[in-house]
Amino acid sequence: MNPGVRREVLEIYAGVDAAVRAAGPRCDASGRCCRFKEYGHTLFISHFEADLLLESAPPYPTPVSPDGCPFQVDGLCTARESRPLGCRIYFCDPAYEETGNRITEEAIAGLKRIADAHAAGWQYAPLHVFLNAAGRPGTGAADTMSPAGPAGPRRPLPVV
Numbered sequence: 001m002n003p004g005v006r007r008e009v010l011e012i013y014a015g016v017d018a019a020v021r022a023a024g025p026r027c028d029a030s031g032r033c034c035r036f037k038e039y040g041h042t043l044f045i046s047h048f049e050a051d052l053l054l055e056s057a058p059p060y061p062t063p064v065s066p067d068g069c070p071f072q073v074d075g076l077c078t079a080r081e082s083r084p085l086g087c088r089i090y091f092c093d094p095a096y097e098e099t100g101n102r103i104t105e106e107a108i109a110g111l112k113r114i115a116d117a118h119a120a121g122w123q124y125a126p127l128h129v130f131l132n133a134a135g136r137p138g139t140g141a142a143d144t145m146s147p148a149g150p151a152g153p154r155r156p157l158p159v160v
């Protein structure tokens with residue numbers, strides 16, 4: 001990722017983390033929100049978030065199913081430092097829902113501004129789509145350093 005883009009995206013992350021901290025949503029630590037099928041929702045991420053996630057996330061088995069996140073192990077996130085925006089913002093606390101939606105809208109608008117300013121394109125898709133595009137079937141790992149990985153040529157994804 002271009003260092004300027006990276007810095008700006010990380011600024012969005014920092015702003016989101018601060019806004020969520022200030023809102024103080026309740027977390028029951030059930031881990032259900034990372035088990036998408038069980039919970040009944042989908043984690044959409046942008047290509048910026050995918051690139052950051054895959055820079056430091058642990059290896060994962062492929063193909064990745066849409067049912068849950070492969071980085072949740074024993075109920076805990078193993079990619080916490082680089083987790084995408086939805087993971088930072090979403091909490092199942094009903095009293096926080098409106099605030100969470102607002103933080104999400106502002107963060108996505110910020111990412112789109114970065115994409116426009118740097119002519120970086122825009123891809124937005126469910127987590128597993130990015131993970132499967134980046135993973136190398138047969139190795140059970142995502143190679144973020146190979147030309148086919150997120151640092152290399154981007155593969156076409158559904159645009160949402």
Ligand code: SF4
Binds near residue numbers: 043073076077078080
């Ligand atoms: S990256 Fe971490 S917080 Fe986000 S869905 Fe996966 S396990 Fe959950």
